[in-house]
Amino acid sequence: MLFTCHxxxxxxxxxxxxxxxxxxxxxxxKANELNGIALNILKKAYAExxxxxxxxxxxxxxxARAYYTLKNEPNACLFSMTYTTERxxxxxFVGTVMPNTVAIIGRSDSVxxxxxxxxxxxxxxxxxxNDIGHxxxxxxxxxxxxxxxxxxxxxxxxMLEHKRVDLIAYGDVIARYQFKRANLSQSQFKVxxxxxxxxxGYACNKHVPDDxxxxxxxxxxxxxxxxxxxxxx
Numbered sequence: 001m002l003f004t005c006h007x008x009x010x011x012x013x014x015x016x017x018x019x020x021x022x023x024x025x026x027x028x029x030k031a032n033e034l035n036g037i038a039l040n041i042l043k044k045a046y047a048e049x050x051x052x053x054x055x056x057x058x059x060x061x062x063x064a065r066a067y068y069t070l071k072n073e074p075n076a077c078l079f080s081m082t083y084t085t086e087r088x089x090x091x092x093f094v095g096t097v098m099p100n101t102v103a104i105i106g107r108s109d110s111v112x113x114x115x116x117x118x119x120x121x122x123x124x125x126x127x128x129x130n131d132i133g134h135x136x137x138x139x140x141x142x143x144x145x146x147x148x149x150x151x152x153x154x155x156x157x158x159m160l161e162h163k164r165v166d167l168i169a170y171g172d173v174i175a176r177y178q179f180k181r182a183n184l185s186q187s188q189f190k191v192x193x194x195x196x197x198x199x200x201g202y203a204c205n206k207h208v209p210d211d212x213x214x215x216x217x218x219x220x221x222x223x224x225x226x227x228x229x230x231x232x233x
Contacts, residue, residue, distance in 0.1 A: 011215060014208070014209070015075065016212070018057070018077050018079070019058070019061060021062065024178070025177055026079070026080040038080040040230060041220055041224065044227075045220050049216070049219055067130040070203060070204075074207035075205065077094075077202055077205070078204075079201070080200040081203040082198050082199070083199050084136075091204060093203055094216050095201040095221060096198075099198075099200075100200045102196040103170070104168070105168050105191055107188060107190075108190045112166060114193050117192070124147075125146050125147055125167050126164075126165035126168040136169060156168045157179050157182050157189075169195065171200075
């Protein structure tokens with residue numbers, strides 16, 4: 001779902017509280033500094049709107065905690081989040097401009113096939129709680145007793161590599177970055193089944209004013225249209 005509302009005059013600096021997690025290449029820490037495609041887009045949007053954004057004030061935390069905070073803090077916003085119709089009931093989405101394919105991923109030497117996913121109840125699925133991979137697996141019909149909950153994508157790929165889980169459900173692009181971080185070859189892993197094709201963007205608590213949502217959304221879309229290279233990875 002993409003918003004197309006435009007406003008003539010930008011609201012004043014909205015004093016939003018931003019949260020994020022480790023989700024490369026969209027948002028991640030490097031040398032103790034926050035980096036990533038989503039951050040770069042957000043910084044450009046704030047600069048164009050003449051709003052103040054201090055990246056030191058952006059809180060980096062595990063996804064489950066950030067997701068809970070977003071639900072309960074009226075001025076909270078979070079990046080990056082994959083759009084789904086279910087999530088749109090709880091949050092206002094902004095700038096869903098970055099493609100994200102969520103998939104079930106296994107080791108390349110695995111003999112697990114797609115037919116087993118819903119019939120073999122001994123399979124262990126590594127997930128980050130409330131991450132899009134976790135939520136999509138639940139919608140796919142995998143029961144909760146088969147989930148192994150981890151805090152980060154980096155932990156997911158490590159557990160998969162060490163055979164502590166049989167499969168993981170995660171963003172395909174992000175998983176590939178996490179394999180690289182863990183000094184693992186992508187050839188060691190394979191997609192068993194794509195689950196969802198959607199877009200990543202920014203999500204805000206429903207109490208954030210509509211004019212702020214519309215202004216930020218239209219600004220982000222304008223920036224990406226003018227500079228498509230900004231969303232390349």
